[in-house]
Amino acid sequence: MTTLAENLRGWIQRSRQRIETVSMAPQLERVGRVLQVGDGVATVSGLPDTRLDELLVFDGGVRGLAVDLGEAAIGCVLLGDAGRISAGSVVHGTGQVARVPVGEGLLGRVVDALGLPMDGGVPVARAALAPVERPAPAIVDRDLVTRPLATGLLVVDAMIPLGRGQRELIIGDRETGKTAIAVDTIINQRSTDVICVYAAIGQKASSVAQVIDAARRYGAPERCLFVVGEANAAPGLQWLTPYAACTMAEHFMTQGRDVLLVLDDLTKHAAVYRQVSLLLRRPPGREAYPGDIFYIHSRLLERAAKLAPDRGGGSLSALPIAETQAGNISAYIPTNLISITDGQIYLDPRLFYEDQKPAVDVGRSVSRVGGKTQAPVLKALAESLRLEYAQFLELEVFTRFGTMVDERTRKTIEHGRRIRAVLGQRQFAPLTLGEQVALLTAVGEGVLDSVPLDRVEAFRATLGSWLADHSPEVAKLDDQAKALPDDLRAHLKASLEALARSLAAPTAEHMGGSEP
Numbered sequence: 001m002t003t004l005a006e007n008l009r010g011w012i013q014r015s016r017q018r019i020e021t022v023s024m025a026p027q028l029e030r031v032g033r034v035l036q037v038g039d040g041v042a043t044v045s046g047l048p049d050t051r052l053d054e055l056l057v058f059d060g061g062v063r064g065l066a067v068d069l070g071e072a073a074i075g076c077v078l079l080g081d082a083g084r085i086s087a088g089s090v091v092h093g094t095g096q097v098a099r100v101p102v103g104e105g106l107l108g109r110v111v112d113a114l115g116l117p118m119d120g121g122v123p124v125a126r127a128a129l130a131p132v133e134r135p136a137p138a139i140v141d142r143d144l145v146t147r148p149l150a151t152g153l154l155v156v157d158a159m160i161p162l163g164r165g166q167r168e169l170i171i172g173d174r175e176t177g178k179t180a181i182a183v184d185t186i187i188n189q190r191s192t193d194v195i196c197v198y199a200a201i202g203q204k205a206s207s208v209a210q211v212i213d214a215a216r217r218y219g220a221p222e223r224c225l226f227v228v229g230e231a232n233a234a235p236g237l238q239w240l241t242p243y244a245a246c247t248m249a250e251h252f253m254t255q256g257r258d259v260l261l262v263l264d265d266l267t268k269h270a271a272v273y274r275q276v277s278l279l280l281r282r283p284p285g286r287e288a289y290p291g292d293i294f295y296i297h298s299r300l301l302e303r304a305a306k307l308a309p310d311r312g313g314g315s316l317s318a319l320p321i322a323e324t325q326a327g328n329i330s331a332y333i334p335t336n337l338i339s340i341t342d343g344q345i346y347l348d349p350r351l352f353y354e355d356q357k358p359a360v361d362v363g364r365s366v367s368r369v370g371g372k373t374q375a376p377v378l379k380a381l382a383e384s385l386r387l388e389y390a391q392f393l394e395l396e397v398f399t400r401f402g403t404m405v406d407e408r409t410r411k412t413i414e415h416g417r418r419i420r421a422v423l424g425q426r427q428f429a430p431l432t433l434g435e436q437v438a439l440l441t442a443v444g445e446g447v448l449d450s451v452p453l454d455r456v457e458a459f460r461a462t463l464g465s466w467l468a469d470h471s472p473e474v475a476k477l478d479d480q481a482k483a484l485p486d487d488l489r490a491h492l493k494a495s496l497e498a499l500a501r502s503l504a505a506p507t508a509e510h511m512g513g514s515e516p
């Protein structure tokens with residue numbers, strides 16, 4: 001039986017051991033004071049050793065980033081509610097740059113730019129912390145972009161193909177379906193192993209909720225991560241969102257995975273940066289943006305890469321989004337972004353109002369990298385499509401003035417209208433490679449010319465199940481598939497003709513659910 005004295009002796013010994021391990025030496029703490037605070041920024045004095053992008057902690061726990069280092073004062077963007085900070089309150093330097101949690105625990109979650117949960121769930125289980133700003137992979141660590149990133153949208157996959165590791169700008173006016181293209185691409189990754197990270201910057205909470213809902217309903221939400229800096233979040237948080245999202249995405253890339261990063265959108269990001277810069281009294285440049293506006297976007301997008309095999313071979317593809325005013329793609333921020341990225345998908349408001357959706361203007365859209373990655377079977381079919389379509393668009397304008405046209409021209413126009421109809425697509429209905437090949441074959445071989453325009457949608461809706469039943473080889477095509485051999489092509493054509501006939505005289509068996 002132990003006595004009280006023994007108990008006490010043991011306790012004293014343990015306490016001594018514990019005290020010995022505690023450092024009693026004086027510790028240096030860097031403390032400054034707030035000079036001014038308001039509108040999401042603060043000026044701080046008394047922290048002369050602060051580094052650029054260092055995390056500062058204010059009284060009450062609100063954090064801030066040092067973004068402007070002056071001799072007498074430091075400009076700081078706040079990453080939280082400024083309500084609890086006032087002039088004179090204490091600021092602590094941390095000596096650390098801002099870091100966010102990374103790892104598998106983030107998948108399926110909605111978090112803010114600091115990795116704090118926004119979905120009401122438990123704190124994020126993190127594998128590690130990684131800095132939000134990091135140098136981009138060096139050239140020797142990179143490899144060529146070789147695998148396609150299928151969007152499931154025929155107009156993009158056929159005419160503006162994307163590769164894994166590419167940066168493609170989605171650009172267009174307000175409400176022209178920019179987000180819709182990115183969301184459809186995310187949804188299409190349900191049939192691949194690509195991890196999707198969606199960063200919402202300065203968006204309304206309702207728009208973000210719609211995106212999350214669509215991805216959860218139609219996509220593979222367990223492989224998606226949403227990093228949200230809503231319009232009503234602190235400007236600093238909105239500003240940090242794309243960098244934090246990029247760091248979270250990069251982690252998967254370094255593990256050899258393929259990742260898609262959507263940045264929705266960088267025009268709002270630039271506006272937030274301009275706002276905080278002006279409040280911090282940095283000199284305004286063109287369109288009142290600070291001089292380093294190009295650099296803040298280029299250092300972000302340069303982090304998209306395809307890594308070399310000895311670096312794990314992962315990839316990070318970026319789909320930044322930019323908004324234009326009245327179709328002006330030569331404005332400051334759009335031209336910056338166009339020159340940083342490997343191409344752009346331009347959305348035309350006129351096409352959108354004419355109900356041609358996705359409203360991709362094929363003539364003004366390019367992809368400078370992805371062409372080499374396009375599945376050969378699709379490439380063979382898509383080669384002549386762009387030209388045929390462009391010729392049709394010109395002819396159509398010409399005949400709009402009521403010009404009498406001969407039979408051949410009329411046929412070309414009718415054929416062009418079928419091309420346009422197959423390039424349109426509903427939301428949340430990505431097409432498989434097999435379906436895309438079949439659709440392009442149907443247009444190319446003139447099968448659709450006999451189908452009334454308003455039945456093309458029904459043709460597309462039925463195609464998936466029809467192919468599975470009648471052309472299983474085509475339904476199962478993959479990225480590596482070579483151009484269709486003649487016999488398979490003939491067989492596919494015959495099968496598509498049968499489908500076209502069945503639509504001309506509809507039977508209950510082949511009608512989509514939405515058909516009258």
Ligand SMILES: Nc1ncnc2c1ncn2[C@@H]1O[C@H](COP(=O)(O)OP(=O)(O)OP(=O)(O)O)[C@@H](O)[C@H]1O
Binds near residue numbers: 181
């Ligand atoms: N392919 C499509 N088919 C039918 N409707 C579509 C299609 N693409 C987009 N839409 C609709 O068009 C509207 C605008 O789309 P979206 O929100 O993607 O545009 P946006 O350019 O991102 O707009 P914002 O400038 O507000 O961000 C939405 O209501 C969306 O449902």
Ligand SMILES: [Mg+2]
Binds near residue numbers: 178179180264
């Ligand atoms: Mg949008």
